[in-house]
Amino acid sequence: MVRAVTEITDADDERIAPFSAIREKDLVGRRGLFIAEGTVVLRVLAEAHRAGGPFSADRILVLENRLAGVADILETFPDDVPVFTCRSEVMNRIAGFDMHRGVLALGRIGRQPTTAELIARLPDDALVAVAIGLSNHDNAGGIFRNATAFGADAVLLDSTSCDPLYRKALRVSVGSVLKMPWSRQGEARDILAELAGAGFQVVTLSPSGEVPLHAVERARRTALVLGTEGEGLPADILKSFRPVRIPQSPGLDSLNVSTAAGIALYQLALLKGRIA
Amino acid sequence: MVRAVTEITDADDERIAPFSAIREKDLVGRRGLFIAEGTVVLRVLAEAHRAGGPFSADRILVLENRLAGVADILETFPDDVPVFTCRSEVMNRIAGFDMHRGVLALGRIGRQPTTAELIARLPDDALVAVAIGLSNHDNAGGIFRNATAFGADAVLLDSTSCDPLYRKALRVSVGSVLKMPWSRQGEARDILAELAGAGFQVVTLSPSGEVPLHAVERARRTALVLGTEGEGLPADILKSFRPVRIPQSPGLDSLNVSTAAGIALYQLALLKGRIA
Known part of the structure; x- marks a missing residue:
């Protein structure tokens, strides 16, 4: 089974807005979100998401030429976690983070224990x-x-x-x-x-x-x-x-x-x- | 005794050229030089220079507002190691290295043991x-x-x-x-x-x-x-x-x-x- 993936062609597309523009301080501190970067972290995020603990995946953005390499991990996310892809021209226009790894997820912070x-x-x-x-x-x-x-x-x-x-x-x-x-x-x-x-x-x-x-x-x-x-x-x-x-x-x-x-x-x- | 310090007002001044323009790969690999950055490394470079081993100091560049803080280290370098200083406007124009620490030295690589x-x-x-x-x-x-x-x-x-x-x-x-x-x-x-x-x-x-x-x-x-x-x-x-x-x-x-x-x-x- 191949995971459904939506292509983004416009760097200003609001579906990928959380990956850009916003400063990390505001993202993590005020909005209860975080950025997961790279294959290793993406795999752990998938496990955390399935385990139902405080951390879950909101959406995923993968560079087109990195899709095949992470296909097996993407399949372990439920279908309601959207996966977006784009070419490097679009990725490079997304400001705020150093995107050279080409594998990003937006995570959501739920209630953590005191x-x-x-x-x-x-x-x-x-x-x-x-x-x-x-x-x-x-x-x-x-x-x-x-x-x-x-x-x-x-x-x-x-x-x-x-x-x-x-x-x-x-x-x-x-x-x-x-x-x-x-x-x-x-x-x-x-x-x-x-x-x-x-x-x-x-x-x-x-x-x-x-x-x-x-x-x-x-x-x-x-x-x-x-x-x-x-x-x-x-x-x-x-x-x-x-x-x-x-x-x-x-x-x-x-x-x-x-x-x-x-x-x-x-x-x-x-x-x-x-x-x- | 206060160490003699020469002020540099032009980012293109050739006395500080080794700190800019040159890519680190070429600097270390072909020219037998290296960049030492920050107070901690500068202090060790001074010791290495005095010890007469393979590593010595060629010249030093310190941001004007950092001079007082490293004065005691600068005094431990012999007089034939020139010390330059500049304002942050000049420092910021020097490309190639991330200069935010404001304390730099150019080191020279001598003969190392096999x-x-x-x-x-x-x-x-x-x-x-x-x-x-x-x-x-x-x-x-x-x-x-x-x-x-x-x-x-x-x-x-x-x-x-x-x-x-x-x-x-x-x-x-x-x-x-x-x-x-x-x-x-x-x-x-x-x-x-x-x-x-x-x-x-x-x-x-x-x-x-x-x-x-x-x-x-x-x-x-x-x-x-x-x-x-x-x-x-x-x-x-x-x-x-x-x-x-x-x-x-x-x-x-x-x-x-x-x-x-x-x-x-x-x-x-x-x-x-x-x-x-």
């Missing part, structure tokens, strides 16, 4: 990543990718962290933002207090931490807390929870926060017997 | 990272940053890998490309054969590897071998050396190669007692 709901739903043996003041979309995507690789149960971001549904973050996450349970709300202190109250061992990561990562003791529930790029975690948070360091050679900058998350989640997942 | 020379110089107890067919500059920079963080002795790239002196790679490496001994030449098989001949335990990384990373045995000399993004290492290399996997949850894509390098180097450095 942080309290997410914590309440966590299994008895749990591993979560918490990001405080994360400002870089690449790092946000990288943290989701690593959390997924090491089987974390959720990612909790405070309200000052950037939105992982931004195009770049979503792409770097290889779509895992659409699968991993997550929330982005509230203050750092409140999130950590709630986790501690729910029996979590709170592992704050800092280059100046006293405890080396490999000396962290096994716990039933563990939360790994990551700070902002450059500044790291606020001093009062580091004072409240015994900070842990990834041992490394002196000199230069510390590790990138997404890489640090990967290393710490690897070590914690190993400790908890989640990977072997 | 792969054989590098291997011959390695200490008795050694840890090196080897990259085969690496194509992404962000990942190249990330691998250097991680190799530095975990005290690796050298990074060996095969001739098909991308150049770590490209602006983006150098920036992501936080300048470590200018400090870490490295080479980029030869075929993968020859490099690995040479390492094996020099008594190296060759650890090839692959998602399908039989041995989990934490089960690798301690060896006096260890080489971690990383494959190209997407494809991974060629089958014949994986067949010749027992491949090692970073254990992870099933599903989605495998880890990003720079993150995988970080995790593996962390584990190997720990095993070898290089970090604690």
